[in-house]
Amino acid sequence: DAKTTQPTSMDCAEGRAANLPCNHSTISGNEYVYWYRQIHSQGPQYIIHGLKNNETNEMASLIITEDRKSSTLILPHATLRDTAVYYCIVRVAPGTQGGSEKLVFGKGTKLTVNP
Amino acid sequence: DTAVSQTPKYLVTQMGNDKSIKCEQNLGHDTMYWYKQDSKKFLKIMFSYNNKELIINETVPNRFSPKSPDKAHLNLHINSLELGDSAVYFCASSLRLAGSYNEQFFGPGTRLTVL
Numbered sequence: 001d002a003k004t005t006q007p008t009s010m011d012c013a014e015g016r017a018a019n020l021p022c023n024h025s026t027i028s029g030n031e032y033v034y035w036y037r038q039i040h041s042q043g044p045q046y047i048i049h050g051l052k053n054n055e056t057n058e059m060a061s062l063i064i065t066e067d068r069k070s071s072t073l074i075l076p077h078a079t080l081r082d083t084a085v086y087y088c089i090v091r092v093a094p095g096t097q098g099g100s101e102k103l104v105f106g107k108g109t110k111l112t113v114n115p
Numbered sequence: 116d117t118a119v120s121q122t123p124k125y126l127v128t129q130m131g132n133d134k135s136i137k138c139e140q141n142l143g144h145d146t147m148y149w150y151k152q153d154s155k156k157f158l159k160i161m162f163s164y165n166n167k168e169l170i171i172n173e174t175v176p177n178r179f180s181p182k183s184p185d186k187a188h189l190n191l192h193i194n195s196l197e198l199g200d201s202a203v204y205f206c207a208s209s210l211r212l213a214g215s216y217n218e219q220f221f222g223p224g225t226r227l228t229v230l
Contacts, residue, residue: 103160103219
């Protein structure tokens with residue numbers, strides 16, 4: 001079972017920031033937060049991940065609260081091509097003690113970017 | 116330069132038939148996966164192989180038999196196909212290094228329809 005809770009759907013205007021929340025109140029100290037997205041009919045695509053510090057890459061920013069019980073994925077300037085289902089996943093990094101290669105996908109958030 | 120490729124993209128077959136789906140990755144990864152996405156868009160892992168060794172088997176019926184001839188290939192053979200096997204099957208690959216990103220790269224999917 002997925003250990004995360006996300007809103008079912010969200011809308012965002014093109015060019016504006018999209019802020020996608022995720023609750024993971026039972027996260028363990030060694031579990032990372034990963035974000036993937038699935039654009040219609042395509043395979044899921046990795047976006048970003050983090051442990052406790054905020055992270056940024058060319059696609060998005062990840063803000064993790066100090067207690068690590070929730071996080072927010074930020075797409076700074078959403079485009080129509082960002083319309084997709086966004087999945088928030090927690091897991092212990094593979095290759096470490098107790099790590100898991102398994103990604104457990106929940107239902108995700110369907111983000112619709114409107115023109 | 117397809118990173119993870121699957122063949123075929125579409126597969127339509129009759130109940131009771133045996134079929135195979137092939138997956139290849141050219142990323143030099145050592146771990147490969149099969150996921151199933153059902154009609155409700157729920158994405159769930161089926162198998163994972165690391166260096167040709169099975170490391171995850173998520174209580175999938177034994178009609179499903181993955182085979183990894185080498186690190187770059189993971190094929191999925193399905194015997195006695197049933198209506199409930201209709202789904203989109205995604206192959207993925209990743210590294211398995213402690214402390215590393217280990218993000219999974221997904222293929223484009225194979226849409227299997229059992230009539």
